[in-house]
Amino acid sequence: MTYCLAIKIDAGLVFVSDSRTNAGPDQVSTYSKMRSWGAAGDRQIVMLSAGNLATTQAVVTRIQRDIDEQVEGNLFSLRYMSEVAEYLGKLNVKQQTKHVDQGMTAGFNAEATFIVGGQIAGQPPNLYMVYPQGNYINVSDTSPFMQIGEAKYGKPILDRIIHHDTSIDDAVRCALVSMDSTIRSNVTVGPPIEIVTYLTDSLVMGKYWKLEADDPYLLDLKSAWDEKLRQAFCELPRLE
Amino acid sequence: MTYCLAIKIDAGLVFVSDSRTNAGPDQVSTYSKMRSWGAAGDRQIVMLSAGNLATTQAVVTRIQRDIDEQVEGNLFSLRYMSEVAEYLGKLNVKQQTKHVDQGMTAGFNAEATFIVGGQIAGQPPNLYMVYPQGNYINVSDTSPFMQIGEAKYGKPILDRIIHHDTSIDDAVRCALVSMDSTIRSNVTVGPPIEIVTYLTDSLVMGKYWKLEADDPYLLDLKSAWDEKLRQAFCELPRLE
Numbered sequence: 300m301t302y303c304l305a306i307k308i309d310a311g312l313v314f315v316s317d318s319r320t321n322a323g324p325d326q327v328s329t330y331s332k333m334r335s336w337g338a339a340g341d342r343q344i345v346m347l348s349a350g351n352l353a354t355t356q357a358v359v360t361r362i363q364r365d366i367d368e369q370v371e372g373n374l375f376s377l378r379y380m381s382e383v384a385e386y387l388g389k390l391n392v393k394q395q396t397k398h399v400d401q402g403m404t405a406g407f408n409a410e411a412t413f414i415v416g417g418q419i420a421g422q423p424p425n426l427y428m429v430y431p432q433g434n435y436i437n438v439s440d441t442s443p444f445m446q447i448g449e450a451k452y453g454k455p456i457l458d459r460i461i462h463h464d465t466s467i468d469d470a471v472r473c474a475l476v477s478m479d480s481t482i483r484s485n486v487t488v489g490p491p492i493e494i495v496t497y498l499t500d501s502l503v504m505g506k507y508w509k510l511e512a513d514d515p516y517l518l519d520l521k522s523a524w525d526e527k528l529r530q531a532f533c534e535l536p537r538l539e
Numbered sequence: 540m541t542y543c544l545a546i547k548i549d550a551g552l553v554f555v556s557d558s559r560t561n562a563g564p565d566q567v568s569t570y571s572k573m574r575s576w577g578a579a580g581d582r583q584i585v586m587l588s589a590g591n592l593a594t595t596q597a598v599v600t601r602i603q604r605d606i607d608e609q610v611e612g613n614l615f616s617l618r619y620m621s622e623v624a625e626y627l628g629k630l631n632v633k634q635q636t637k638h639v640d641q642g643m644t645a646g647f648n649a650e651a652t653f654i655v656g657g658q659i660a661g662q663p664p665n666l667y668m669v670y671p672q673g674n675y676i677n678v679s680d681t682s683p684f685m686q687i688g689e690a691k692y693g694k695p696i697l698d699r700i701i702h703h704d705t706s707i708d709d710a711v712r713c714a715l716v717s718m719d720s721t722i723r724s725n726v727t728v729g730p731p732i733e734i735v736t737y738l739t740d741s742l743v744m745g746k747y748w749k750l751e752a753d754d755p756y757l758l759d760l761k762s763a764w765d766e767k768l769r770q771a772f773c774e775l776p777r778l779e
Contacts, residue, residue: 451691455720459768472775480695494778508778519776527771528699534767535712536759538734538748 300487301448302478303332303347305414306470307426307438309463311505312416312497314345315474317448317482319489320352333493334359336366336374339503342419344374344383345495349447350411350431357394358387358411380417380425381437387415388433395431412447417497424499452484453477467496467505472520479521492517540727541688542718543572543587545654546710547666547678549703551745552656552737554585555714557688557722559729560592573733574599576606576614579743582659584614584623585735589687590651590671597634598627598651620657620665621677627655628673635671652687657737664739692724693717707736707745712760719761732757 303316316332330352337343346362348355365373377383395409416426416438426438428445438445444457453476460473471494481488490512496505510517543556556572570592577583586602588595605613617623635649656666656678666678668685678685684697693716700713711734721728730752736745750757 449691451689451724452695454724455692455695456768456772458724459765460772468777469772471778473772475778476772476775484691484694484698516776516778520778523775524771525699527774528696528768531764531767531771532696532700532709532713532716535716535763536756537708538711538715538756538760 301349302481302488304446305416305426306444308465310467311499313470314495316347316493317488318491337504343504344417347414351409354394354409354411358390361390384427384429384435388429388435392433414445449481449485449488453481541589542721542728544686545656545666546684548705550707551739553710554735556587556733557728558731577744583744584657587654591649594634594649594651598630601630624667624669624675628669628675632673654685689725689728693721
């Protein structure tokens with residue numbers, strides 16, 4: 300499985316992804332699920348993926364080839380983030396149906412889901428979820444985050460903390476707490492964890508981190524959160 | 540949906556259930572998902588249910604009828620908690636297949652899952668999960684809790700807090716925090732929340748609470764946990 304999430308706040312965008320893929324318990328690998336494309340001053344786009352690894356790789360390859368060959372409607376010529384979502388949806392469906400059409404579909408699921416976000420000059424930043432069927436939705440104003448993969452374990456903390464006026468720093472920390480809870484409760488989600496931030500109207504990519512399992516900050520965060528949660532728990536009122 | 544959980548600690552057992560059932564968004568009802576049977580000094584048994592409401596009601600009715608008619612192998616004559624799980628599994632399969640056999644199975648799912656726990660005199664307390672197929676598993680020593688229904692949202696806090704030496708009070712509070720996180724993140728889980736405790740070797744039922752949505756303790760717990768979580772979050776180290 301996978302756990303990826305993206306947050307859209309007034310200050311910008313935050314993208315976080317795990318790197319564990321598995322096709323059965325004895326076929327566990329590490330692949331990045333985060334891709335980004337950008338031209339300073341013009342656009343910055345980040346994509347997170349969940350689902351069939353062959354499909355997501357084929358989609359990424361096709362995006363890059365369309366850019367390299369300057370095909371009409373490539374990632375650098377589209378004018379709106381919604382067009383980017385539309386384009387990604389079409390590539391997604393195309394890659395999935397390519398293999399399904401060959402009739403080799405027994406127990407086979409080529410589906411992939413994407414989160415794509417960023418900003419194109421002259422437009423506000425935006426965030427979309429692109430479904431396996433190629434359709435897509437915009438992020439909500441009231442719950443300004445999107446999750447793909449193992450989304451449930453890490454949702455409660457996002458529900459509590461993330462609002463449109465949350466700071467980038469807090470959004471990053473909250474996303475990492477959400478990731479930590481998920482990794483703790485589900486073995487199919489695992490490090491390295493990639494994080495990238497984008498500041499509204501900057502049109503350059505923000506900070507990028509790749510945290511391995513033994514990263515000192517990640518270990519600090521885990522133990523601090525664990526300790527503080529226990530302490531918070533101990534101070535709760537008792538049911539009499 | 541449903542969220543029920545049970546905890547087995549050295550000090551005893553804790554059972555917690557929500558009460559929302561839904562067969563579509565315009566058919567939402569409130570039903571208790573907790574049943575208990577007992578005879579002071581001899582045995583105390585608590586059952587939590589998730590899944591098809593008709594199946595769970597039919598199973599409960601049959602358990603009660605077997606007791607009333609003093610059928611051999613009823614809940615008051617079985618000698619081990621594992622026999623109780625076996626008996627419950629058989630009733631569960633029987634009730635499900637009754638309707639499936641009639642061929643009216645299009646889009647119909649009669650499955651139900653149960654958690655059953657308690658103590659029979661001369662035996663240690665125990666906790667089982669009974670699957671729709673009638674088979675069952677015993678609670679683990681290292682993760683001494685079981686969940687049915689919408690289990691993922693509320694699992695991280697249980698993973699962190701619950702150990703075999705947790706106190707009954709802490710287990711109750713932790714179960715309620717887990718329930719609160721689930722209710723917050725998923726609208727198909729809702730109050731009233733029922734809680735019952737059982738103290739090891741007491742052979743009488745412990746405390747019972749039924750908390751409505753506006754119960755002062757529940758509101759207190761929710762706001763205290765929300766505030767303490769935010770505060771704990773604010774104190775976390777920042778990623779530089």
